[in-house]
Amino acid sequence: MNIPSSAPSSARRKPAGRSGKSRPAKERRPVTADPTRDIAFDIVSGVIENRRMLETTLARSSAAQDAEARDRGAAHRLAAATLRHRGTLMAVLEPFLRKEPPEPVRIALLIGACQLLFLETPPHAAVGTTVDLMRRRGLAPFAGLANAVLRKIATGGASLLEGLDQERLNIPAWLWTSWKTFGPGTVRAIARGLSHEAPLDLTLRPGTPVPEGGELLPTGSVRLPAGTRVMDIAGYEEGTFWVQDAAACLPARLLAAQPGERVADLCAAPGGKTAQLALAGAQVTALERDPVRMERLKENIARLRLDVNTVCADAAAWQPEHLFDAILLDAPCSATGTARRHPDALWIKRPRDLKALVESQELLLAAAARMLKPGGRLVYAVCSLQSEEGSEQARKIAGKLGLQPHPFTPEELSDLPEALTPEGWLRTHPGMWPERGGMDGFFAARFVKAD
Numbered sequence: 001m002n003i004p005s006s007a008p009s010s011a012r013r014k015p016a017g018r019s020g021k022s023r024p025a026k027e028r029r030p031v032t033a034d035p036t037r038d039i040a041f042d043i044v045s046g047v048i049e050n051r052r053m054l055e056t057t058l059a060r061s062s063a064a065q066d067a068e069a070r071d072r073g074a075a076h077r078l079a080a081a082t083l084r085h086r087g088t089l090m091a092v093l094e095p096f097l098r099k100e101p102p103e104p105v106r107i108a109l110l111i112g113a114c115q116l117l118f119l120e121t122p123p124h125a126a127v128g129t130t131v132d133l134m135r136r137r138g139l140a141p142f143a144g145l146a147n148a149v150l151r152k153i154a155t156g157g158a159s160l161l162e163g164l165d166q167e168r169l170n171i172p173a174w175l176w177t178s179w180k181t182f183g184p185g186t187v188r189a190i191a192r193g194l195s196h197e198a199p200l201d202l203t204l205r206p207g208t209p210v211p212e213g214g215e216l217l218p219t220g221s222v223r224l225p226a227g228t229r230v231m232d233i234a235g236y237e238e239g240t241f242w243v244q245d246a247a248a249c250l251p252a253r254l255l256a257a258q259p260g261e262r263v264a265d266l267c268a269a270p271g272g273k274t275a276q277l278a279l280a281g282a283q284v285t286a287l288e289r290d291p292v293r294m295e296r297l298k299e300n301i302a303r304l305r306l307d308v309n310t311v312c313a314d315a316a317a318w319q320p321e322h323l324f325d326a327i328l329l330d331a332p333c334s335a336t337g338t339a340r341r342h343p344d345a346l347w348i349k350r351p352r353d354l355k356a357l358v359e360s361q362e363l364l365l366a367a368a369a370r371m372l373k374p375g376g377r378l379v380y381a382v383c384s385l386q387s388e389e390g391s392e393q394a395r396k397i398a399g400k401l402g403l404q405p406h407p408f409t410p411e412e413l414s415d416l417p418e419a420l421t422p423e424g425w426l427r428t429h430p431g432m433w434p435e436r437g438g439m440d441g442f443f444a445a446r447f448v449k450a451d
């Protein structure tokens with residue numbers, strides 16, 4: 001991963017510290033502007049200190065507002081790598097810290113150590129840019145500590161990782177425990193799957209040739225190497241594909257929307273599954289509560305030249321004029337299944353947050369049941385690895401609200417048989433397809449409304 005080792009040519013010189021007041025001679029050296037580390041620091045602080053999503057923090061970072069796309073992209077990768085290896089980095093730092101440093105100091109050290117141990121940043125740049133970052137962020141009194149600690153890590157290098165159980169360290173304890181329901185080998189496979197950056201997966205419009213460098217996956221998605229820029233792929237403007245993880249396209253496929261059917265996508269933005277349903281020929285109504293995300297959905301649907309009825313509303317309260325033949329409920333959830341792409345997901349949620357999510361999923365399931373015609377189909381999906389949001393929800397709902405289980409069949413999942421559970425549900429996780437680069441964690445279950 002290429003994180004710029006020095007500031008871009010446009011960089012200005014800034015005074016040290018928050019106030020810019022005069023400082024002792026050895027600290028008076030001007031500090032180089034470095035938008036990449038500034039933004040990465042904002043992102044990691046937002047995730048660790050405020051439990052705010054990486055993307056939300058990036059959008060709010062003042063450093064990110066004026067930065068060039070290149071710096072924002074590099075910052076995103078640096079922050080994501082720091083969060084992905086957070087547990088390991090904490091364990092490496094610990095012996096070098098005699099007492100607990102303030103959280104912002106630890107965050108700067110994590111970012112510096114990540115560049116030394118997991119990215120290809122030259123040691124002098126990783127150390128120097130971290131010291132400068134601390135001076136810019138009013139942490140100058142700790143600059144000497146950072147210099148000393150990071151130099152020791154640079155000297156120790158990869159030997160400092162020997163004997164560390166990195167897979168275990170990088171997963172919060174409560175999640176590791178909760179994933180034991182998958183079986184011991186699977187927890188490790190998931191952790192291994194989460195330890196690297198995810199490739200870029202595309203769903204193609206039918207008839208679109210596989211883009212250069214892409215691998216056609218058994219499930220029909222196309223996979224390109226991690227770090228591929230979407231805009232650089234031929235056909236983007238023409239709407240010949242959209243970005244969608246290989247596992248994420250399964251729930252809409254399993255709804256099996258038919259041409260002319262009235263289908264609702266209840267939690268729709270940014271619209272990957274809406275696009276699948278529309279391309280199947282269904283008359284799609286896409287609901288989304290968040291107006292900003294609804295705008296993104298509309299842009300995506302317009303780029304793909306698809307025809308979809310959009311409604312910005314709370315799906316739990318919205319009443320349709322006519323009942324639907326089929327409904328996809330891709331419910332809001334802990335998103336732990338997407339931690340390859342969003343490593344912040346592991347560090348934001350706490351066990352107690354699950355309760356509110358489970359309740360909101362129950363309300364949405366009840367609303368979906370009300371909107372469905374007798375004989376209509378419902379696919380409930382979550383991008384979560386938590387059983388409370390997946391199998392336990394499916395078990396609770398079966399036979400209630402007039403919803404009868406309608407298991408997926410081996411024929412429907414013949415291209416991914418390992419994802420079919422004994423109950424006839426879909427369960428994917430990041431440990432699947434290790435040789436191909438993994439996939440996101442999804443759960444899906446299908447129901448039919450009683451006549």
Ligand SMILES: C[S@@+](CC[C@H](N)C(=O)[O-])C[C@H]1O[C@@H](n2cnc3c(N)ncnc32)[C@H](O)[C@@H]1O
Nearest residue numbers: 267268269270271272273288289314315330332
């Ligand atoms: C998991 S994402 C959906 C991803 C989408 N199905 C796709 O494939 O691109 C969940 C979405 O549901 C929206 N949402 C959450 N609660 C909602 C509600 N009560 N009504 C409608 N949309 C809701 C969120 O804003 C978010 O955009």
